[in-house]
Amino acid sequence: MATIKDVAKQAKVSTSTVSHVLNKTRFVSPEVTLRVEQAMKALQYAPSALARSLKVKxxxxxxxxxxxxxxxxxxxxxxxxxxxxxxxxxxxxxxxxxxxxxxxxxxxxxxxxxxxxxxxxxxxxxxxxxxxxxxxxxxxxxxxxxxxxxxxxxxxxxxGQLGGQLATEHLIALGHRHIGCITGPLGRRAADERLAGFKTAMANANLTVPDEWVCEGDFELAGGNIAMSRLLTLPQRPSAVFIANDMMAAGALRALADANMTVPEQMSIVGYDNIELAHYLVPALTSIEQPKAxxxxxxxxxxxxxxxxxxxxxxxxxxxxxxxxxxxxxxx
Missing domain, CATH: 3.40.50.2300 (Response regulator)
Structure with a gap:
């Protein structure tokens, strides 16, 4: 494992200069700093030295x-x-x-x-x-x-999987049989698990989900708005939608309002995370509480x-x- 002396030797400077570059305790010219940094990178010294310091200080x-x-x-x-x-x-x-x-x-x-x-x-x-x-x-x-x-x-x-299942089972218990899902970015654990929970609840209830009723979002306001707008263009659309986080649910509410659709009378929605904003949306959002604090x-x-x-x-x-x-x- 490289030492500070090895770095100093390769950079052709003193060990104190290497220390000053690491700790920014004294001005070192850009040319010398570059030589030291290149030597540290070549020897893979700086990160390991810094990491070791975490253990002792x-x-x-x-x-x-x-x-x-x-x-x-x-x-x-x-x-x-x-x-x-x-x-x-x-x-x-x-x-x-x-x-x-x-x-x-x-x-x-x-x-x-x-x-x-x-x-x-x-x-x-x-x-x-x-x-x-x-x-x-x-x-x-x-x-x-x-x-x-x-x-x-x-x-x-x-x-996440249990949360997605709870949200969907709630909609099923309310009598909904045509339920869609706005997911997070697929490939990320949070999005995949919540979608898996949705699919599990639907399968347990022997309910089918058309492919077009599952829309990928991005966990942001715009993604929820775009995904809900896409669902609203379908000739047959769901009566309820599980939305994989509250930010997308807020965007989806905007899309529903723009389409003059009332919630929950014409479409029920359930979000996820139960952020503080969920209580203040109109209507107040049913959501899956993730204990953030x-x-x-x-x-x-x-x-x-x-x-x-x-x-x-x-x-x-x-x-x-x-x-x-x-x-x-x-x-x-």
Missing amino acids: ETRTLGMLVTSSANPFFAEVVQGVEQRCFELGYSLALCNTQGDKKRLTSNIEMLLQKRVDGIILMCTQLELGAHIFERYPNVPLVLADWGPQDMLADVIQDG VMGALAVDTLLARIKQPDSPRQVLTLKPELVIRHSSQGI
Whole structure:
């Protein structure tokens, strides 16, 4: 394994210069900085050195990477993380990736430079896998529901398949037999599991689902709006729709209003996540509660346990979803 002396030798500088480049404790010319960085990259020194420092120096600061803290779902989980950090006397360094792989990598480097004790990862980038952290093998990690599932990290996840099944069974119990589904981006665990729950409930009730009644969305407002608009153009359309998150459900409500269709009289809908906004939509949205504050707090506790016992077995903790009935669903 390379040492700081190896980097200094390859870059033809002193070890103190390498240290200043790493810690940004003194100005180093761009030319020398580039030589040091190239040497660290060639020797794969900097990431491992930074990662090792996490094990021996406690900063009582945790890092968190999210796709976007502006999204209500993410924001509510972050609030749970921040509250738990406050209770335990930790600080939180929060970074938004905005779905950008380059920005994600830059944020990781920045968090490690700040010597965070561990990282909570809550990012939706489908193309990311375990390899993204191969250069940082000793960094304690927890995935909070959304992230690469092939990564060797503790996972806090919602019971998506059960949640999708609960939502669909609710509509079936109301007498609906023609039920559609607006999914999240297929290929992501959250979307796939919720769709699987929908299909399980429909199969258990011996109900068929035309292919065109299952529309792929993007977990955002626009995706729900577009998908619902597509369903409304069909010659035969469902009387109820399970929508895989509340943001898409809000967009779907806009499409229904634009089409002069009333909810739930002409179409019942059930969302997922039970974000705070669900209570204030018109009509108030029936939704599957995903305990977001609990997820955030549990992510912190699990990460701290990993930091204290780095060699303990990997944990996959699943939260139990619950149905919250409001006014967007009714019997026929």
